[in-house]
Amino acid sequence: MLVLKSLELAFFVAILATLLGGFFAFFLTKTNLPFKNFFKLLFLAPLFLSPYILTLSWVDFFVYFQGGKEFIYSFWGVIFVLTLIFTPLAMLVIASGLDNINAKLEEAGLMISSYPQVLFKIIFPLVKPAILSSFILVFVLALSEFSVPAFLSVKVLTTEIFTQFSAFYNYGLALANSMILVFISILLLLSEKFYLADASFLSMSTKSQQSRIVELESSKYPLFMIHLLYLFFSIVIPVVVLSVQSFDSGSVYFFQVITLLIPNIINSLFYAIIGALVLLLFGFLFAYISVKEKIKAMDTLLLIVFSVPSTVLGIGLIKFFNTPSLDFIYSSFWIIIIAYLGKFLFISHKLIGNALIQIPKSLEESAEMMGAGFFKRIQKIILPLIADKIFIVFIICFIFSLGELGATILVYPAGSAVMGIKLYTIMANAPQSLVSAMSLVILLVTVLAIVVLVLFYRVFVFYRLSK
């Protein structure tokens, strides 16, 4: 029953997030909607906040309404919160699929029919792999999410795994339950392979200029209002709730928060940057082996690790690395980086793999005939061609690493907590104003870090081009 309930929950979240994500991806990618870049950036904000904190703010919002409490502490309340959390991810994946559509195909279609027909007969079939990818990714993530159903007192498979671990110390049963998650995830991957053959799982493009932009006319402002309304609903409300709570006792807590967080901010940014770099390195290696050498077992192996619940992964890492011979890793921050690898290498290798697929094999073959070795081919041909995409993967890995908690909390060396862990540990018995202020500071630091990285990359590209 619990498995069915978890599947039902993940299904609804995946459907709703994919529908909403697909809707916004279309209008933000394919149309001239006003302020679309502004929306693109702000719609991502729920990804930067901890699911636990978002849930807290939604609970605090709903308790003010008649029947709101009953709604939020329910199966549908969990679906509501998880849908808002995962919609940006679905939007990213589908927007990348839409970006990849060649404008020539749409233009050819428009010569003989109307845009709605082009939308259903050309765009939809072309973007179908991305839609299915979004569904599968959100499904797997929703299935393995623990903090939201646990906080809202809804029993699912992950809360059962947690109970076995934490109340009964029954690692065997917890692992057996985790295997159900792994099995379901593998089934999903196999179904994807069966239906989509070689279609990409996670696609992305940086060449949006290839895509055709639709001119919105009378519907422009109603659609703008819909986007504004969603922005208000998904981001403004939780941020306002957190802000109101933060300023409940004046601005005193903001100073306390900054003092408390400084060492953790430094740790977080450092680990996330190293984590993103290592994820890029291994993601590239695995993707190269998978795409160029056609060794598909990599996908399955990485998916298994990806779908293992974080607690199980954390305990597994302790069991493996906490030995006298590997203690030099377990006692250092590298254990955190390894946890990031376990959690996100699947995503990194898929994204890079998709970029590699688009490079014609002939380019590498020509270089090889001219005597270029493996490393030279990578350096001179592959990397320059996918540099922009590599940077996007870096940013995605950075965001994921910065927010990872489930496995990190079990393995981080004493005295080297990251921002998210500090927030979780300070939460017990700390005043609500301090917790909310800390959440806002973390959100701000994350956004600032991303802006700085993007600016740094732009300067780097400018320098490279001018050279």
Next chain:
Amino acid sequence: MKNLLLMTFVLLTFISCSKESKDEVTVYTTVDQIFSEPILKDFEKETGIKVKAIYDTEETKSTGVLNRIIAEKNNPHCDVFWSGDPIRAIVLKNRGITMGYDSPVAKDISEQFKDAAYHWIGFSARARVLVYNKNLLKADEVPDSIFDLLDKKYRAKFAIANPLFGTTSFHFAALFSTLGDKKAKELFSGFKKNHLLIATSNGDVKKRVLNAEIACGLTDTDDAFTAMEESKNMGIVFLDQKGIGSLVMPNTVSLMKNSPHNSNGKRLIDYLLSKEIEKKLAISSAQMPLHKGVKTPKNVPSLDNIVAMKIDYEKTAKKLEEIQGYLKTWGE
């Protein structure tokens, strides 16, 4: 440039992989960070010994660090386990993870708060109390016994945290030990029939009562006292003062077997067990000292004035293991 990057990488690896320093101590604690961290920082300042700490989270319900200690059993990193209640310390003792240390500082602490072989020693105690919202319960409506909560007038008006975790699990086990299985099961079935609300944690109970989502709830004194600091509408009551008494739960400290900084661990244990720390915990979180003669703020009750539930911690821990299956079914 490339060489510089490579050198930086090697340097980082070297720095991060360097062995643990001798002048440090590692402590894992389930005590709320907001109360435990200042004390550990004071120890660092006073002794010059660097404290590396791992704190538990509300989300993992005081079991995160315990699971980590169990997982690290064969190659321990933790020197001292500072627990918010004796149950977790007993779990570690029963798994052969802790070792005995009879701290000279704890000589005047009653033997009832110590393990017979000193695998854990108690200090600063909390108690289980009922926290209530004065806007929802008038003074004459406040229950004074846990059995009062079976009355229809409290139907759907009280909350308890998930009994599988934290001090609530301890409380349930203590009630089983004190009342006997039959009577305890009747009590808990009565709670269910009276539509009690099962919250995710004690903090959640406190928050729901504070937000007037529910009239009252069972929680720990530290949660209750912080709730009273946050709002004047909050009140607390020690239940069953004319009957079985309230459950009293001391903090405990344990020394880990084969830990890397054993002697520093002993120094930290001595420090935590001192009167000075009991005084600090009384001020910060209204915890009741176990040493005699510790001066406390007026709002902190004295153990001498509370009727405590008469339990054997070791037996209660065993009882908890026995009833966990029942608690899981009860909570579902």
